[in-house]
Every structure is written in C-alpha cells, then in structure tokens.
Amino acid sequence: MRIGSCLLGLAAAGLLAFGAAAQPQDRPLRVVVNVGLQNLDPISSPSFVTRNFAYLVYDTLVAMDSKGEVRPQMLQGWQASEDRLTWTFTLRPGLEFSDGAPVTAEDAVASLRRWGQRDAIGRRLMAATRALTATAPNVFVLELAQPFGGVIDALGKPSVHVPFIMPARLAGTTGPTAQVPEVVGSGPFLFNRSEWIPGERTPVRRNPRYRPRAEPADGLAGGKVVKLERAELVTLPDIALRAAAITQGEVDYLEYAPIDYLPRFRRDRNLVIANPGGIAHIVGGVSLNHHLPPFDNVLMRRAVQAAIDRAEVVAGHGLPEGMTDAACVSIYLCGTRYASNAGAELVPGRNLERARALLREAGYNNERIVLLQPADSALINPMALVVIDQLKRAGFNLDVQASDWSSIAQRWVGREPIDRGGWNIVPVIYTGFDMADPLSNVAVGYNCTNNQPWGYCVEAMKPVLERFAAESDPQKRRELAAELQRLSHDHATFPLSGQFQAPAVWRAELRGVIDFGFPVLWNIGRSR
Known part of the structure; x- marks a missing residue:
C-alpha cells in the first residue's frame, strides 16, 4: 500500500x-x-527537498548558527594571511564517511571544486582563486588571485547550492549537473x-x-x-x-x-507553531526563461512585472495578519542585512494598463506562453493560481500545464524548445537563506553564468557584482547590493510576487x- x-x-x-x-x-x-x-x-538539484535530505547525510566545513554567524563545523579552524589572499583550513580529527573511509583534505578540495562549477557564489569564488590544494591529509589551502570579501560566508552558504563534502572519488568524477551514483556522506x-x-x-x-x-x-x-x-x-x-x-x-x-489550518493548530495544545526569523521568511516570484522568446525581450519581462499585484498574491495564501509583507520590494527579503527600497519606483504594484502597453510595445501577438504550475506545492500553488489570473487579465496567452513539482523541476532545468517540453514561466519560492546574499540571490547572483534555468544576462550588472565580490567593507557592500537590486528591477530578472511567512x-x-x-x-x- x-x-x-x-x-x-x-x-x-x-x-x-x-x-x-x-x-x-x-x-x-x-x-x-x-x-x-x-x-x-x-x-545537481536546485530543490529545497534535496537540500533538506542532504543536511541529514552530509556535513559542511562551516555552518550558520541561529544568529546568522558562520562557525566551524567539519573544520577545526582556519587562518588567513595579512592580505587575506591565502586561507589555510584544518579539518577536525576523526571525521569518517559512512563507508568507513576517513574524510581528507582531498575530499574537501574535490567537493568545493564541483560545487564551484554549479553554485553562483562558488563560481565567483573559484574565478577569484589561483589554487586550491591539499597540503596535508587534514589541511588544504585556498590561494586567491584577487580579493574576495566573503570567503567564509561562501563556505557557510546555508541553502541551494550548499557546499556539502563528499568523497573525492565521487565529487572528483561526477559533473556538477549529473547525480553522484552513491550517497556517501559524513x-x-x-x-x-x-x-x-x-x-x-x-x-x-x-x-x-x-x-x-x-x-x-x-x-x-x-x-x-x-x-x-x-x-x-x-x-x-x-x-x-x-x-x-x-x-x-x-x-x-x-x-x-x-495555511488554512493555522488558526486550528494554534488552539491545539499538542502542537507547536514555529516562529522563524526574517532570513527564514519566503519570497514568491516568477522564473522567466530568458533563453526563449518572448522573455528574451525585456519589455515582455517588464509586462509581467507590471501585471503582478503582490498584495493580491499574498492574500491568496490566506495567512493570518502579521505573516505577510506585500509592500516589500527588496529582492533580498525585508528584514535581512542587504534589504533596501532601491528601484522601488520600478515595481509600484499592479498596473494592467502599463502591462498591456508594454505587450504592445514588445510586439506581442498572442503567442502561446507555457506556464508550469506546481499543483502539489502547498506554498507555490496558491500563489501560482493568482499569478495566472493576473497575467491572463493583462493579455498573456497562457498555456497552463499543471503537474507535481518533481516533474516540473526536471523540465525547469532543461533547455528544450517549447514544442519539446520547454517552458516560459514557472512560479517559484525562495527563502532568505537563498536570497539574502547578492552573490547567491537568484535575481542577480546568476547573472551571465548560464548556470540556472532562467539564463538572464545583464551587462551592467557584471562590474557591480565584481566590485561586490571583492569588497569587504560592510557599508560599501550594502551600497553595491542596492545598485544590483535597482538593476534587477529595471531588467525584470525576477518579478516578485510578495514576501510571507510559512511556519x-x-x-x-x-x-x-x-x-x-x-x-x-x-x-x-x-x-x-
């Protein structure tokens, strides 16, 4: 059964x-x-459920605590040179994989290199790296070719994609988009x-x-x-x-x-409702496929952005008062360290006339647009239903294809044309763990990397991202993050549909x- x-x-x-x-x-x-x-x-997978599973069977070199600070986990510690270009890491003694093999520096190096081919922060860290080598069974050294302001933050990234440590025999022989043939963790x-x-x-x-x-x-x-x-x-x-x-x-x-059962759950003394902090809040948005028409056209993306009413979307969840923030325009989530109102004038809320005007300006001629609806997701589906209605009212000719998230995720990461299972729009959600750092934020961090489903590339973002990655001063980092947010809104890389809490x-x-x-x-x- x-x-x-x-x-x-x-x-x-x-x-x-x-x-x-x-x-x-x-x-x-x-x-x-x-x-x-x-x-x-x-x-290989960008799914949260895979991340949840991975935290059970794998471990990380460093880890984020409840205050958002990064602390040693598999590492005994680390040292940085005075110019912060050379980092020496030492593993804790006695670490073993589930197959009985000891965890070595070679395993850490192979795992970081594989992660660095897939993850937004990892790719930037590897691009700034001159050498990553094991110098002893439990010691490895990262030599930077240029400044990188968030080395430890990168290694402690808490969500997709997390730099979990695997045996070198698996991490060193499996490409970043293929699945490793065994689950062997520590x-x-x-x-x-x-x-x-x-x-x-x-x-x-x-x-x-x-x-x-x-x-x-x-x-x-x-x-x-x-x-x-x-x-x-x-x-x-x-x-x-x-x-x-x-x-x-x-x-x-x-x-x-x-969500519909929250009032009942709150009255049940046998249940406990979580109360996570701001970085654990959720933001909804729409993933647009920049590889295919019509969303390779910025005017079409701006039309989507103009059609979405964030207040209406989060209201569709039916959440109790205090658990939504429809006014938030920050791609980093309000309540996190880089949150700002930069570019707020570009996302004022639903404006159907503006959306229709943009469709006309873009030359849209009622072409079919495939939207994949994750019908089995308790969080995404209510949002998706409202977004679908809003886009139809604005004049988009949607071909809505409802399915389970696992099936959609496989299509989402593909690059097939529409007539062979391709897609144009996928409503998605992310947490502050994924969005709070510009280098991992899906609206800016994957710019021109060709490494995520939507494939956006904004030339103006490139130098700003490079400056942010090299910068270590917190105030200058906040200013650069704000500029990246403004560019994201201007180019509609990831139209937002509202911030909320789902405990x-x-x-x-x-x-x-x-x-x-x-x-x-x-x-x-x-x-x-």
Missing part, C-alpha cells in the same frame, strides 16, 4: 500510525516535506536506499560513525547529536491529509503548516527542535 493511502485510512479512522506497544524513542521521527524527493544530489544520518520510495518516502537512521562537535546545537552549527534512531521524510500531497496526520499524531513534523508545525512531545526555517532533525527527542 502506498503511504498516502495508508495514512489517509489511518487519519479517517482516528488511529495512530504507530502501535501502542512501540516505545517513544523507538518510533521513527516522521517529517512531512513540502514536495517529494526524487534527486538525492544537492549539487553527516549525522545514513540513507536507507533499499527502503526509499522516490517521491513518497525517504528513510534514514542514525550514523554511528558520526562525531558531533562538543558545542550545543545552534541553527546549522554546533553538535549534531541524533537522539532518535530513525527518521523518515514523507510526502502527503493532500493538504487536509497533512492536517489530519499531524493532529492525530501519525506524523511528527510538517515542513510547512497548511513549520510539530508535535509538542518533541523536545529540542531547532526552529531554523527548514527541517533540522538532529537534537530532537521525545518527552513520552
């Missing part, structure tokens, strides 16, 4: 998914993720491939070889102590089923609480849950 059918029956009967004789600490921690897990490689959990049901159920268990740091767990940093032997990432596309499952105790944790919810019996904006499964125990 498939898991969705099984849980539906249990929820309808009002029964617990676990037998009465099961001991609390023996029950697997069951986490409902927003969409199904298909791709297991966090470098993280706190082990992947049970034999029990994996792609898109539905992903089981993991405690990694006995993992050696957590001595410090308390804090965000993604500190000691990743696993207190429950087993965990499962499960997928329940039906929103009502998710609500019933968490209420009945059939699952322990929902990555995103169904997780978990059973009150869980203790030690780290509220960080996405599922962090270490440090969690049960009170009964």
Whole structure:
C-alpha cells in the first residue's frame, strides 16, 4: 500500500500510525516535506527537498548558527594571511564517511571544486582563486588571485547550492549537473536506499560513525547529536491529509503548516507553531526563461512585472495578519542585512494598463506562453493560481500545464524548445537563506553564468557584482547590493510576487527542535 493511502485510512479512522506497544524513542521521527524527493544530489538539484535530505547525510566545513554567524563545523579552524589572499583550513580529527573511509583534505578540495562549477557564489569564488590544494591529509589551502570579501560566508552558504563534502572519488568524477551514483556522506544520518520510495518516502537512521562537535546545537552549527534512531521524510500531497496526520499524531513534523489550518493548530495544545526569523521568511516570484522568446525581450519581462499585484498574491495564501509583507520590494527579503527600497519606483504594484502597453510595445501577438504550475506545492500553488489570473487579465496567452513539482523541476532545468517540453514561466519560492546574499540571490547572483534555468544576462550588472565580490567593507557592500537590486528591477530578472511567512508545525512531545526555517532533525527527542 502506498503511504498516502495508508495514512489517509489511518487519519479517517482516528488511529495512530504507530502501535501502542512501540516505545517513544523507538518510533521513527516522521517529517512531512513540502514536495517529494526524487534527486538525492544537492549539487545537481536546485530543490529545497534535496537540500533538506542532504543536511541529514552530509556535513559542511562551516555552518550558520541561529544568529546568522558562520562557525566551524567539519573544520577545526582556519587562518588567513595579512592580505587575506591565502586561507589555510584544518579539518577536525576523526571525521569518517559512512563507508568507513576517513574524510581528507582531498575530499574537501574535490567537493568545493564541483560545487564551484554549479553554485553562483562558488563560481565567483573559484574565478577569484589561483589554487586550491591539499597540503596535508587534514589541511588544504585556498590561494586567491584577487580579493574576495566573503570567503567564509561562501563556505557557510546555508541553502541551494550548499557546499556539502563528499568523497573525492565521487565529487572528483561526477559533473556538477549529473547525480553522484552513491550517497556517501559524513553527516549525522545514513540513507536507507533499499527502503526509499522516490517521491513518497525517504528513510534514514542514525550514523554511528558520526562525531558531533562538543558545542550545543545552534541553527546549522554546533553538535549534531541524533537522539532518535530513525527518521523518515514523507510526502502527503493532500493538504487536509497533512492536517489530519499531524493532529492525530501519525506524523511528527510538517515542513510547512497548511495555511488554512493555522488558526486550528494554534488552539491545539499538542502542537507547536514555529516562529522563524526574517532570513527564514519566503519570497514568491516568477522564473522567466530568458533563453526563449518572448522573455528574451525585456519589455515582455517588464509586462509581467507590471501585471503582478503582490498584495493580491499574498492574500491568496490566506495567512493570518502579521505573516505577510506585500509592500516589500527588496529582492533580498525585508528584514535581512542587504534589504533596501532601491528601484522601488520600478515595481509600484499592479498596473494592467502599463502591462498591456508594454505587450504592445514588445510586439506581442498572442503567442502561446507555457506556464508550469506546481499543483502539489502547498506554498507555490496558491500563489501560482493568482499569478495566472493576473497575467491572463493583462493579455498573456497562457498555456497552463499543471503537474507535481518533481516533474516540473526536471523540465525547469532543461533547455528544450517549447514544442519539446520547454517552458516560459514557472512560479517559484525562495527563502532568505537563498536570497539574502547578492552573490547567491537568484535575481542577480546568476547573472551571465548560464548556470540556472532562467539564463538572464545583464551587462551592467557584471562590474557591480565584481566590485561586490571583492569588497569587504560592510557599508560599501550594502551600497553595491542596492545598485544590483535597482538593476534587477529595471531588467525584470525576477518579478516578485510578495514576501510571507510559512511556519513549520510539530508535535509538542518533541523536545529540542531547532526552529531554523527548514527541517533540522538532529537534537530532537521525545518527552513520552
């Protein structure tokens, strides 16, 4: 029986998914993720669910704590030369991969090089690098050819794409867009491939070889102590089923609480609603395919930008008061360090007459525009429905193709023409973890890299991004970030559809849950 059918029956009967004789600490921690897990490689895949999985089985050299500071994780420490062009990194002793092999500096070097071919910040760091070499089994050295102001921030990037460390035999032989053939990490959990049901159920268990740091767990940093032997990432596309499952105790944790059920959840003393900080908030937007007509034309992109009413979009989520910010125009998310109002005059809100005028100016002749609608995403789908309506009212001839996110993600990263499965528009969401730094921000950080689905290239952004990457002064960095935002709005690289909060919810019996904006499964125990 498939898991969705099984849980539906249990929820309808009002029964617990676990037998009465099961001991609390023996029950697997069951986490409902927003969409199904298909791709297991966090470098080849841009999906959040892959990132969530990767944090369980892999580890990082440095990690972000709850205050946004970057701290050593796999590293014992590092030293920088006086001119900050030479960085020496030392691994912690005793680190092992899940296959029993020791983690070495060669593994770190191979993993960083692969990540550096795929990630926006990684590509810029590698472009500024003269040499990256292992000088001892546990020591590697990064020699810069030119200044790079955020070396440690780059290594501590918390979201897509994260520089997870893999064995050199895998990272050094697999291209950045291909999946590694094995899941071999040095993280706190082990992947049970034999029990994996792609898109539905992903089981993991405690990694006995993992050696957590001595410090308390804090965000993604500190000691990743696993207190429950087993965990499962499960997928329940039906929103009502998710609500019933968490209420009945059939699952322990929902990555995103169904918005319509938040008032009910808040009255339930058996549930805890997360309250993540600003960097964990979410921004919606539309990914436009700059590779294909008509959105290779900036006027068409500006027409999309003019058609979108952010207030109407976030209202479509039905969120309680205080959980949305339709007025925010910052591509970095309001409440983060680079947030500003730069270019606000270019995105005043919906103006259908302006959108229609831009369509006429662009020479749009009612050509078919393929929009991929992620119908199984509790967060993207409500937004997508409103955006679809707004674009149709503005005069776009949309061919709406609804599907599950996993299928859409495969088409999204492709470069096929429209008649062979290509696309023009995909509504998407990102968190502040992905957007808060200009070098990783999807609206500016991938400029002219040909390394992400939409493929934009704004010549005026190039020198500003180079200056930002080299700059270390915080105030000058903020000024450059503001200029990049203005250029993004002017060229409509990523039309925004509104900022909002989508909290997780978990059973009150869980203790030690780290509220960080996405599922962090270490440090969690049960009170009964």
